[in-house]
Amino acid sequence: xxxTKSIYEQILLSIESGxxxxxxxxxxxxxxxxxxxxxxxxxxxxxxxxxxxxxIHKPRVGAELRLLTQQEIVELYEMRTVLEATAxxxxxxxxxxxxxxxxxxxxxxxxxxxxxPNEVAIYNRQFHICIINSARNRFLSHSYNSLSHSLIxxxxxxxxxxxxxxxxxxxxxxxxxxxxxxxxxxxxxxxREHMEASLDxxxxxxxxxx
Amino acid sequence: xxxTKSIYEQILLSIESGxxxxxxxxxxxxxxxxxxxxxxxxxxxxxxxxxxxxxIHKPRVGAELRLLTQQEIVELYEMRTVLEATAxxxxxxxxxxxxxxxxxxxxxxxxxxxxxPNEVAIYNRQFHICIINSARNRFLSHSYNSLSHSLIxxxxxxxxxxxxxxxxxxxxxxxxxxxxxxxxxxxxxxxREHMEASLDxxxxxxxxxx
DNA sequence: TTGCATCCAATTGTATACAATATTTCCATT
DNA sequence: AATGGAAATATTGTATACAATTGGATGCAA
Numbered sequence: 001x002x003x004t005k006s007i008y009e010q011i012l013l014s015i016e017s018g019x020x021x022x023x024x025x026x027x028x029x030x031x032x033x034x035x036x037x038x039x040x041x042x043x044x045x046x047x048x049x050x051x052x053x054x055x056i057h058k059p060r061v062g063a064e065l066r067l068l069t070q071q072e073i074v075e076l077y078e079m080r081t082v083l084e085a086t087a088x089x090x091x092x093x094x095x096x097x098x099x100x101x102x103x104x105x106x107x108x109x110x111x112x113x114x115x116x117p118n119e120v121a122i123y124n125r126q127f128h129i130c131i132i133n134s135a136r137n138r139f140l141s142h143s144y145n146s147l148s149h150s151l152i153x154x155x156x157x158x159x160x161x162x163x164x165x166x167x168x169x170x171x172x173x174x175x176x177x178x179x180x181x182x183x184x185x186x187x188x189x190x191x192r193e194h195m196e197a198s199l200d201x202x203x204x205x206x207x208x209x210x
Numbered sequence: 211x212x213x214t215k216s217i218y219e220q221i222l223l224s225i226e227s228g229x230x231x232x233x234x235x236x237x238x239x240x241x242x243x244x245x246x247x248x249x250x251x252x253x254x255x256x257x258x259x260x261x262x263x264x265x266i267h268k269p270r271v272g273a274e275l276r277l278l279t280q281q282e283i284v285e286l287y288e289m290r291t292v293l294e295a296t297a298x299x300x301x302x303x304x305x306x307x308x309x310x311x312x313x314x315x316x317x318x319x320x321x322x323x324x325x326x327p328n329e330v331a332i333y334n335r336q337f338h339i340c341i342i343n344s345a346r347n348r349f350l351s352h353s354y355n356s357l358s359h360s361l362i363x364x365x366x367x368x369x370x371x372x373x374x375x376x377x378x379x380x381x382x383x384x385x386x387x388x389x390x391x392x393x394x395x396x397x398x399x400x401x402r403e404h405m406e407a408s409l410d411x412x413x414x415x416x417x418x419x420x
Numbered sequence: 421t422t423g424c425a426t427c428c429a430a431t432t433g434t435a436t437a438c439a440a441t442a443t444t445t446c447c448a449t450t
Numbered sequence: 451a452a453t454g455g456a457a458a459t460a461t462t463g464t465a466t467a468c469a470a471t472t473g474g475a476t477g478c479a480a
Contacts, residue, residue, distance in 0.1 A: 038435040044257045051258045060441050079349035086292050139289035143353045248465040270471050
């Protein structure tokens with residue numbers, strides 16, 4: 001059954017898969033036909049996307065998928081760095097041993113899936129979400145969730161080759177070690193470095209696409 | 211003319227004024243009658259409130275205004291501290307001289323309005339928003355905006371007497387001084403202290419209300 | 421009195437119809 | 451040929467009607 005919530009998620013997936021490109025218009029009628037529902041649930045899904053910042057909505061004109069400038073991409077990663085570094089700092093205090101084991105497992109699975117970029121991306125996302133949730137702050141989780149939706153506007157992962165996966169899992173391991181030893185400063189610093197490396201790769205990828 | 215957006219803002223105002231109490235149900239039909247519109251724009255406004263976390267929405271049951279636990283209030287302020295301290299750090303680098311003058315003016319106006327808590331609250335909000343925007347990060351501004359909406363769930367200001375206003379404007383002045391001298395660390399530290407004092411007062415106020 | 425099943429009222433979820441507005445097209449005028 | 455403007459079209463905004471679901475009320479039986 002297609003409900004408003006599932007349509008919202010479907011649209012997110014469509015953005016992620018590239019079926020909906022940043023900058024393109026979101027026509028209510030088209031989407032309604034596409035999903036086989038009326039315009040009402042589509043409108044509500046679009047409103048949610050709008051309040052998350054994925055969609056620019058001009059009254060009486062319509063919605064279009066936001067297209068991020070290079071400057072905005074930098075700001076997005078700057079904000080992501082703040083949230084993830086903060087989360088790491090808090091997680092160093094609050095993470096349960098079960099969560100620490102989960103992080104280790106995810107990192108190993110990610111390494112072993114190195115040849116499949118899509119699978120790697122999934123494990124990577126779970127890894128970061130696990131850290132965020134280990135911080136034990138609902139508002140932080142909520143903000144991160146919204147921000148991570150904006151991230152999908154950037155398109156496919158930057159985890160495209162095995163060398164890169166190796167680097168990333170190494171950085172993850174540093175973070176895990178810091179979390180295990182409970183050292184706030186090290187954990188947040190390791191995450192900051194991880195994020196900087198991630199932005200570097202992202203900007204290179206953008207450059208290639210342009 | 212009452213459009214979806216203005217209805218959304220009206221509901222926020224109703225929460226702020228106390229007309230809508232946390233925990234109460236938001237009945238679409240009632241709100242529609244109250245604003246003299248159909249249910250459609252009401253539903254969309256509620257969807258926006260939901261995605262900002264102000265409203266809990268159970269399918270087929272309806273929406274109710276979120277009621278924050280004491281623990282959640284602490285988490286809210288913890289997150290607010292992160293965002294505002296980060297903003298102060300960035301603003302120490304990016305704030306324009308015009309923005310710095312604006313902050314000084316707002317702080318003076320706030321001090322002079324000390325006998326009118328509502329006016330004080332307005333200047334206070336503008337002060338903090340100005341710092342956030344001085345950070346020059348759209349995603350930070352967006353997150354803070356959403357978070358500040360959750361803050362209104364807590365009800366009226368804690369700026370209820372002149373002694374308290376004096377303390378707050380003093381703290382603001384420290385922040386301004388740090389921003390003017392461009393020292394990241396001092397600015398973020400001054401903001402952290404300001405936020406801690408603010409949480410202390412908030413928790414006392416909650417205690418009294420209970 | 422309590423437990424349970426059933427029905428009814430209240431309320432949300434969706435579809436559709438209509439109104440208002442923006443955009444485009446095309447023609448007349450310069 | 452360029453430009454301005456008016457009509458036509460496309461699209462969103464809102465209202466309303468109907469379907470689906472929930473929560474409670476009612477009544478019956480143990």
